[in-house]
Amino acid sequence: MYATISRSVTKLINFECMKKAFISFSVCLALLTAVAVPTSASATALTTGQIQAVVSLLQAFGVDTTTVTNVQQILGGAQTSTNNASTTALTSSMIGFLRLGDKGDGVKLLQTILAADPSIYPEGLISGFFGRLTKEALKRYQHKHGLDQVGFIGPKTLRDIDDDLNENPIAAEHDDGHATSTVSIGKGHICAIVPPGHLIAPGWLRKYDGERPTIPVCQTLPPGIKKHLDGEENQPATDIIAPIxxxxxxxxxxxxxxxxxxxxxxxxxxxxxxxxxxxxxxxxxxxxxxxxxxxxxxxxxxxxxxxxxxxxxxxxxxxxxxxxxxxxxxxxxxxx
Missing domain, CATH: 2.60.40.10 (Immunoglobulins)
Incomplete structure (x- = not known):
């Protein structure tokens, strides 16, 4: 499987190197080396840190957002589906080290995470542009997590975002054009992965047009999460009720x-x-x-x-x- 992933990413990088004349041979070589790791029976995907290293190089040299997203999905082992609907879990590697003025799907993912808590991001705008409101929300998020309130993303903030995504996972849902979400990302729309017995983050229930929530519940669960839940069907129900x-x-x-x-x-x-x-x-x-x-x-x-x-x-x-x-x-x- 990893050999297939590596070949796919290599084709994408080779294409970008030919398309972007200003990218030097040494940069292309560095990108190609990052994914040309030895294959083995146990190697199924890169770690989040390794994926982020490749993504950061691509972003630093102006590779377009669509290509970056494709690389992230391939390195993370994401699979496409020929069905009418498929769901791919999103990870912190898609966000990267963002700051004021940045834009793209990574910013949308960051804004979605911030909007989960209305006290952090009361405006809840998911526009894909890292503006003043996003910066102030990120500073409140950093304060909540005991981090320096710098208003941009570094390694420590990215680790806390990764923890939040484990607690409140989200995905890109690809459908037949009848999307329930108002927030597009790549060729799909952002949705919340809410396993049975769990609650959706309150900030995502905000009504976008008076009818639909900004971030709806995914219509289907990603295969990995569904398999994990199927193995827990006979487990006792989780207590989610606070004391009175x-x-x-x-x-x-x-x-x-x-x-x-x-x-x-x-x-x-x-x-x-x-x-x-x-x-x-x-x-x-x-x-x-x-x-x-x-x-x-x-x-x-x-x-x-x-x-x-x-x-x-x-x-x-x-x-x-x-x-x-x-x-x-x-x-x-x-x-x-």
Whole structure:
């Protein structure tokens, strides 16, 4: 199989070398060498890093987006289908090291990932152009993942994007012209891979024209994912329901401490975020955490400042890592 992939990519690169007179012989040789690896029974596809290296070279020397996409699909082992509909999973190797001013299918894929979270990319525009809105959304994404907010994609950001694609996979669905998605990519349209029992990312449900979601659920699953799911048919259903927090109570408020109690409908962790600022920023708020999984929770917040109003949010997480949080509430400590 790899021999076939290598021959296909070599033909594409040879074509580009003949078409682009400004690409030097040494560059063509480097590209050809990148895919001319020894074949073996165990070699089925390149790693994501190796694919990205070839793609970066192609992009650096002005190879058109269609050719780059074809190379990525071939190196990743993507197969075309003669059926009316086929689905190909998309990977982070298609994005590359993008920055302000770039355009193409890689930017569309990046914008789709950012749009999955409305707090990251509230505009949700998937245009294929890396403009100011995309840059600001990417900076918010980088902040969420604890990265430097540089507004362009480097290796660290690309790794986090790859993790997000594993959690919320998307694909290019090729059909007979009756597309359900508004976002085209290559010769298909972007769709969300949502296995049974899973939920689509909330940002993708945004209505594009008042009727259709911007990123719909794929009509068919890619063969590799379908095979994986078929092997899990007899597995227990995954718990995707967060605990329910109730009976919140503030007790024993003193000048320098206060106690908070609540209940959950299933065993879960205990955590309270608190600070004097509002709205409460969970990334910098003080926290107090309990131990074990409980249904009756109680924590003491201290040390506090007398005659001061504190805002707090409660968080509980069950054994399946489903997290529930409350809305922001407040209390005021007693004077000395």
């Amino acid at each position: 927090i109730s009976a919140i109570s503030i007790g024993s408020v003193a000048s320098t401490s206060a106690s908070i109690s609540w209940a959950t409908n299933e065993p879960a962790t205990s955590k309270v975020y608190f600070a004097t600022s509002t709205p409460l920023d969970l990334s910098i708020a003080t926290t107090v955490t309990g131990s074990g999984l409980l249904t009756a929770h109680a924590l003491t917040l201290s040390p506090l400042t007398a005659s001061t109003t504190y805002n707090y949010i409660i968080e509980s997480k069950d054994v399946s890592n489903n997290i529930a949080t409350t809305s922001q509430n407040f209390f005021t400590t007693l004077s000395l």
